[in-house]
Amino acid sequence: MLTQLKIGQMAQMRSGVAPKQPMTSPLALFGCAELTGAQVAFGRNAEIYGEGEDSDFVYQVISGAVRTYKVLSDGRRQITAFYLPGDMFGVEAGGEHWCSAEAIVPSNILLVRRSVLNRVIDHDGDVARRLCAHIAAELRHSQDHGLLLIKSAQERVAAFLVGMAGRARGTTSIDLPMTRQDIADYLGLTIETVSRMMTQLTESATIQIIASRRIVLRNRAALDELNH
Amino acid sequence: MLTQLKIGQMAQMRSGVAPKQPMTSPLALFGCAELTGAQVAFGRNAEIYGEGEDSDFVYQVISGAVRTYKVLSDGRRQITAFYLPGDMFGVEAGGEHWCSAEAIVPSNILLVRRSVLNRVIDHDGDVARRLCAHIAAELRHSQDHGLLLIKSAQERVAAFLVGMAGRARGTTSIDLPMTRQDIADYLGLTIETVSRMMTQLTESATIQIIASRRIVLRNRAALDELNH
DNA sequence: CGTCTTCTTGAGCCACTTCAAGGTAAGTGG
DNA sequence: CCACTTACCTTGAAGTGGCTCAAGAAGACG
Numbered sequence: 001m002l003t004q005l006k007i008g009q010m011a012q013m014r015s016g017v018a019p020k021q022p023m024t025s026p027l028a029l030f031g032c033a034e035l036t037g038a039q040v041a042f043g044r045n046a047e048i049y050g051e052g053e054d055s056d057f058v059y060q061v062i063s064g065a066v067r068t069y070k071v072l073s074d075g076r077r078q079i080t081a082f083y084l085p086g087d088m089f090g091v092e093a094g095g096e097h098w099c100s101a102e103a104i105v106p107s108n109i110l111l112v113r114r115s116v117l118n119r120v121i122d123h124d125g126d127v128a129r130r131l132c133a134h135i136a137a138e139l140r141h142s143q144d145h146g147l148l149l150i151k152s153a154q155e156r157v158a159a160f161l162v163g164m165a166g167r168a169r170g171t172t173s174i175d176l177p178m179t180r181q182d183i184a185d186y187l188g189l190t191i192e193t194v195s196r197m198m199t200q201l202t203e204s205a206t207i208q209i210i211a212s213r214r215i216v217l218r219n220r221a222a223l224d225e226l227n228h
Numbered sequence: 229m230l231t232q233l234k235i236g237q238m239a240q241m242r243s244g245v246a247p248k249q250p251m252t253s254p255l256a257l258f259g260c261a262e263l264t265g266a267q268v269a270f271g272r273n274a275e276i277y278g279e280g281e282d283s284d285f286v287y288q289v290i291s292g293a294v295r296t297y298k299v300l301s302d303g304r305r306q307i308t309a310f311y312l313p314g315d316m317f318g319v320e321a322g323g324e325h326w327c328s329a330e331a332i333v334p335s336n337i338l339l340v341r342r343s344v345l346n347r348v349i350d351h352d353g354d355v356a357r358r359l360c361a362h363i364a365a366e367l368r369h370s371q372d373h374g375l376l377l378i379k380s381a382q383e384r385v386a387a388f389l390v391g392m393a394g395r396a397r398g399t400t401s402i403d404l405p406m407t408r409q410d411i412a413d414y415l416g417l418t419i420e421t422v423s424r425m426m427t428q429l430t431e432s433a434t435i436q437i438i439a440s441r442r443i444v445l446r447n448r449a450a451l452d453e454l455n456h
Numbered sequence: 457c458g459t460c461t462t463c464t465t466g467a468g469c470c471a472c473t474t475c476a477a478g479g480t481a482a483g484t485g486g
Numbered sequence: 487c488c489a490c491t492t493a494c495c496t497t498g499a500a501g502t503g504g505c506t507c508a509a510g511a512a513g514a515c516g
Contacts, residue, residue, distance in 0.1 A: 070375050073456040078375045092364045099371065121357075125350060132360045136320045139363060142370035143327065147298050147306045149377040150416045153504065180463060188378045193504055195464055212463060212513085228301040381472065408495065418473060423496055440480090440495060 027110050029060060029088060030130045034120050037112040042103035048090075051100045055093035057111045061085050064107020065177035068099040069185065079186040081141060082178065084167055092135050105177045149188045156187040157197040158226035161207065165217055172220070176213045255338050257288060257316060258358045262348050265340040270331035276318075279328045283321035285339045289313050292335020293405035296327040297413065307414040309369060310406065312395055320363050332405045377416045384415040385425040386454035389435065393445055400448070404441045 029035035039062060042048055048059065051070065059066075066083040068090075080099055083089045090101060103109070121128045148159050160183060164174050176183075184191045198215075201207045206223060208216040217223060257263035267290060270276055276287065279298065287294075294311040296318075308327055311317045318329060331337070349356045376387050388411060392402050404411075412419045426443075429435045434451060436444040445451060 070371065072375070072379075076378060078378050080371050080374060092367050094361060094364060098368055122353060125353075125356070128353070128356050128360070129349075132356070132363065133322060135360065135363050135367060136322060139320050139367040139370055140326055142367055142374060143298065143308050146308060146370060146374050146377065147300070149374065150304060150306050151300075179461095190505060191463080192465085192506085196504090199464075407493090419495080420474085420497085421472060424472095427496075 027060070027062065029058065029110075029112055029117070030127050032120060032124065032127050035112050035117060035127070037110060037116070039108055039110050042107050042109060044103060044105055046103045048101040048103060048109060049097050051097055053097050055090060055095065055097050056114055057090065058088065058114060058117055059090045059101070060088045060110040060112070062108040062110055064109075065104040066101055066107060066109070067104055067178065067182060067186075068101045070099055077185045078188070079182060080145070081138075082164075082182075082186065084177075088134060091131065092138055104182065153187075153189055153193050154197050154200065155226050156189060157183075157194060157201065158206075158223045160187055161201075161215060161217065162220075162223050162227055172217045173210075174215045174217070176215065180212075255288070255290065257286065257338075257340055257345070258355050260348060260352065260355050263340050263345060263355070265338060265344070267336055267338050270335050270337060272331060272333055274331045276329040276331060276337060277325050279325055281325050283318060283323065283325050284342055285318065286316065286342055286345055287318045287329070288316045288338040288340070290336040290338055292337075293332040294329055294335060294337070295332050295406065295410060295414075296329045298327055305413045306416070307410060308373070309366075310392075310410075310414065312405075316362060319359065320366055332410065381415075381417055381421050382425050382428065383454050384417060385411075385422060385429065386434075386451045388415055389429075389443060389445065390448075390451050390455055400445045401438075402443045402445070404443065408440075 027036060027039070037057070042064070048066065049055070049057075061083050063085055065085075066087075066089060067079050068081050068083070069077050069079040071077045081089070082104070090097060117131075121131065148156055151159065161174065164176065165171055168174050178186075180191045180194050184194045187194065189197075198207070198209060202209055204219075204222070206217075206219045208218050210216060255264060255267070265285070270292070276294065277283070277285075289311050291313055294315075294317060295307050296309050296311070297305050297307040299305045309317070310332070318325060345359075349359065376384055379387065389402065392404065393399055396402050406414075408419045408422050412422045415422065417425075426435070426437060430437055432447075432450070434445075434447045436446050438444060
């Protein structure tokens, strides 16, 4: 088990660099100027929060990438979602987090105090509605993810690639921030199977692997066909 | 594809009995007297709403049982949740439903107009908060369900039984409203595997099958051990 | 250049699926 | 009340997709 660390320490973990001084940021959640807070830098694989911890903040990715996950007692890990710049996460928790969150690559994260969010909600019905819609969107993602887990290995990898392509700016070339192990744990497969499916998709000229983390979608129709 | 049916027709579908006259009910959602509506009877396997339909209502199970599910184009079905008396469902949808819902057995369902709910939310922050908490709870369930789908067949069946036991009143004897096929589609297994795991758990004296739909938990510790 | 991490590939295996058959229970009409 | 039907559940035998184990290749970095 990892020792509980304060935010400042977490930022240093494995990153090798001193954490950015928390600074007030012009960025704000739900387009509400009040909903802002400190921006903190997290190193690669640094824990942002752990399962079971009190949820004192809500988070937004400024730069980098984040994974949220649950682990079983025997070590099996299920990654529930990846978050890219602009994405909010850790919002759904009531009292305490029921997932852990880690930075995949060095990342800048905006932390907004939950107490601030709660205060805003009380007098701003619009923010309350958007918060609710955000959680509903997370639910939708989670259910789609559940549907993904009953598909074949090739379909899962195809779905993952299409999903990532849809979120990144460039629609056909994707830069993956995560390792094959992360992808495997997200798709409920082993690292070897992910790798094999990638080569398989390459052999069928559906994708092209420029570098292991840089993928180009060559035949979008074929990928969509695998997706249904 | 099923033809779109109005509520009255749906209730008759396969049920063989005329639908109950919609009647005002003393029942109300979130303990708010305003949040009430018509109570409607649905026959076995009757569709309550379909994926893609406008979400004009929110629902609560009065009696019976409900399944929500998604289907892939090739017919594979993933049941996302079972709902028992007292449970609300179909709440998360914004514009349209992204799951279908069916009555598993003849069921009485309370239908509350979404327009009514939206109106109440605007002037009652407490109801808004509870709605949000309800959707968050659904998200939590969905993520736990995702975690379940990476486990072994025996672990999945054990988790299902423990989950059902926790929701039914009697903690050790369970009456399952759903078929083996429903359980299989919920757990991402085949009907044969579910059946085999059931007999396996019986042989290890972990459970006892009184009738195919009536299960007694004989060794709760062993089931919990499989759950972690 | 060496070390460490990450990724790929191969060979064998196993848990679950597929296919097939039979059994059980509930309902229906004669 | 009993033959017949239908839906549901169980069990067996064979097949297979993805896993495990093992080795090596390709980068990243000091």
